[in-house]
Amino acid sequence: MEATAPTLSRKAQIDQTATALFRTRGFAATSMRELAEALGLEAGSLYSHIKSKQELLHRICFRLADDFFAGFAAATHDSAEPAAVQLRWAIESHVRVLTQDVAASAVFLHEWRHLSEPARTEFLALRERYEAGFRLLIQRGIEQNDLRTSDTAFATLTLLASLNWLPTWYKPEGKLPPSEIAHRLADQLLLGLANS
Amino acid sequence: MEATAPTLSRKAQIDQTATALFRTRGFAATSMRELAEALGLEAGSLYSHIKSKQELLHRICFRLADDFFAGFAAATHDSAEPAAVQLRWAIESHVRVLTQDVAASAVFLHEWRHLSEPARTEFLALRERYEAGFRLLIQRGIEQNDLRTSDTAFATLTLLASLNWLPTWYKPEGKLPPSEIAHRLADQLLLGLANS
DNA sequence: TAAGGTTCCTAACGTTCGTTAGCAAGCGTA
DNA sequence: TACGCTTGCTAACGAACGTTAGGAACCTTA
Numbered sequence: 001m002e003a004t005a006p007t008l009s010r011k012a013q014i015d016q017t018a019t020a021l022f023r024t025r026g027f028a029a030t031s032m033r034e035l036a037e038a039l040g041l042e043a044g045s046l047y048s049h050i051k052s053k054q055e056l057l058h059r060i061c062f063r064l065a066d067d068f069f070a071g072f073a074a075a076t077h078d079s080a081e082p083a084a085v086q087l088r089w090a091i092e093s094h095v096r097v098l099t100q101d102v103a104a105s106a107v108f109l110h111e112w113r114h115l116s117e118p119a120r121t122e123f124l125a126l127r128e129r130y131e132a133g134f135r136l137l138i139q140r141g142i143e144q145n146d147l148r149t150s151d152t153a154f155a156t157l158t159l160l161a162s163l164n165w166l167p168t169w170y171k172p173e174g175k176l177p178p179s180e181i182a183h184r185l186a187d188q189l190l191l192g193l194a195n196s
Numbered sequence: 197m198e199a200t201a202p203t204l205s206r207k208a209q210i211d212q213t214a215t216a217l218f219r220t221r222g223f224a225a226t227s228m229r230e231l232a233e234a235l236g237l238e239a240g241s242l243y244s245h246i247k248s249k250q251e252l253l254h255r256i257c258f259r260l261a262d263d264f265f266a267g268f269a270a271a272t273h274d275s276a277e278p279a280a281v282q283l284r285w286a287i288e289s290h291v292r293v294l295t296q297d298v299a300a301s302a303v304f305l306h307e308w309r310h311l312s313e314p315a316r317t318e319f320l321a322l323r324e325r326y327e328a329g330f331r332l333l334i335q336r337g338i339e340q341n342d343l344r345t346s347d348t349a350f351a352t353l354t355l356l357a358s359l360n361w362l363p364t365w366y367k368p369e370g371k372l373p374p375s376e377i378a379h380r381l382a383d384q385l386l387l388g389l390a391n392s
Numbered sequence: 393t394a395a396g397g398t399t400c401c402t403a404a405c406g407t408t409c410g411t412t413a414g415c416a417a418g419c420g421t422a
Numbered sequence: 423t424a425c426g427c428t429t430g431c432t433a434a435c436g437a438a439c440g441t442t443a444g445g446a447a448c449c450t451t452a
Contacts, residue, residue: 010429026309028225032410044412045430053410110306113222150380157365158358158384165357184346188354206399228440241400243441 011049014039018056023106027057027114057111058119064108065126067097072133083140084147088186090137091163095182098166106167131156147190159189207245210235214252219302223253223310253307254315260304261322263293268329279336280343284382286333287359291378294362302363327352343386355385 017038021030032053036043050056071093076086098105112123135156141147149155163185170181213234217226228249232239246252267289272282294301308319331352337343345351359381366377 024309026222026224028222029310031408033408041429042431043410044432047411048429113220114225149384154380155384157361158381161358161361162354163357165353165360169353184350185354188345188351227438229438237399238401239440240402240442244399249440 014046014049015056015059019060019101019103019107022057022060022111023103027107027111054116057107057115060104060107061112061115061123062119064097064101064104065123065130067100068094068130069126071097072130076133076137082146083137083144084190087134087137087141087147088190090134091159091186091189092179092182094160094163095166095185096178098163099170099172099178099181102167102170102172109164109167131160134160162189210242210245211252211255215256215297215299215303218253218256218307219299223303223307250312253303253311256300256303257308257311257315257319260293260297260300261319261326263296264290264326265322267293268326272329272333278342279333279340280386283330283333283337283343284386286330287355287382287385288375288378290356290359291362291381292374294359295366295368295374295377298363298366298368305360305363327356330356358385 033043075089075093229239271285271289
């Protein structure tokens with residue numbers, strides 16, 4: 001068992017439906033019977049495909065973590081580029097991952113608390129590593145005199161906060177394409193609201 | 197019954213403990229037995245003081261909504277002031293409410309989904325009204341040539357997003373006093389990260 | 393002392409929860 | 423045809439859930 005690619009279709013379907021339910025009702029408030037009904041089958045049948053409810057949450061959260069890291073790595077790959085430019089790319093990559101799967105992003109951002117140990121601790125460590133990446137970019141941007149802020153850690157949190165609120169209001173069918181959203185977000189965060 | 201001020205102390209104690217638990221474990225994942233144990237009594241005893249678990253969530257959410265509106269009204273009371281200044285005050289008021297009771301703020305921001313109807317709909321309407329207040333300030337700031345943005349609604353969402361992430365990392369015992377946090381947040385959001 | 397209110401208890405209710413066991417139908421491959 | 427794999431079913435398990443009923447101890451006020 002656990003070979004390369006058997007039984008991926010039905011499992012993926014369960015993941016997707018679970019993601020949508022976890023997003024709107026929350027992990028704890030979503031029952032396996034609800035999930036089963038949304039898929040058109042009985043609760044017990046789910047366990048032919050998954051091991052537990054916890055496993056679903058685990059897969060959703062860590063898959064997205066992988067996506068964020070991959071995007072960040074790509075955005076900061078060209079280290080010859082100024083840090084401020086790399087930061088803008090990292091912001092746009094972050095937004096791209098968020099908009100690519102809004103439901104999974106919302107779960108990733110809000111439902112990770114319900115991960116059982118040791119996954120929860122592992123998740124938080126990953127999150128911290130990711131934030132540290134942004135912090136370093138901002139720090140280097142300041143050294144290169146392209147950015148300014150009184151508190152790097154503070155600025156990092158605020159920046160990611162703005163980005164991470166996106167899944168609460170973003171609608172894939174909205175008029176703004178993800179790339180445009182990413183661009184505007186980066187503009188507003190880097191240039192501010194005030195007229196110079 | 198339901199007179200002016202009988203039995204307020206124990207009830208308030210329950211509210212406070214429930215707020216802390218709802219924040220860390222989430223509303224759905226917090227059981228009345230857990231809540232009772234945290235207060236040093238049995239589950240059934242809670243119902244001498246409250247009507248239901250739902251009532252607890254309702255009170256927490258709507259009390260904070262009141263606080264936000266009161267703060268906003270005070271911040272924008274002097275309509276002779278430029279909109280950009282009123283906006284800064286409104287931001288600082290928002291941060292003040294958030295930091296005054298971080299646990300309740302976190303519940304307000306994340307657990308309102310579990311309000312049952314019609315409270316949930318009512319809550320969302322209040323939230324929209326509050327956001328509209330900020331939107332109007334930004335709009336007027338643009339007309340008065342003190343602010344600039346390509347999309348008012350967009351800027352409003354981003355601004356509130358930065359503020360609302362605060363309860364996830366703010367520690368009352370931290371080195372920065374709330375007023376300083378409010379000031380820095382307003383600065384970063386209004387002036388941006390980039391060097392002019 | 394009597395009355396009323398507050399606070400908390402024990403015990404239990406009906407329901408829902410995540411999960412398991414055992415079985416059967418359908419499938420493609422040998 | 424026979425095999426193994428996938429997919430799904432029914433039925434049930436023990437546990438936990440929110441909530442209620444009924445009673446007891448305590449405090450204050452009359």
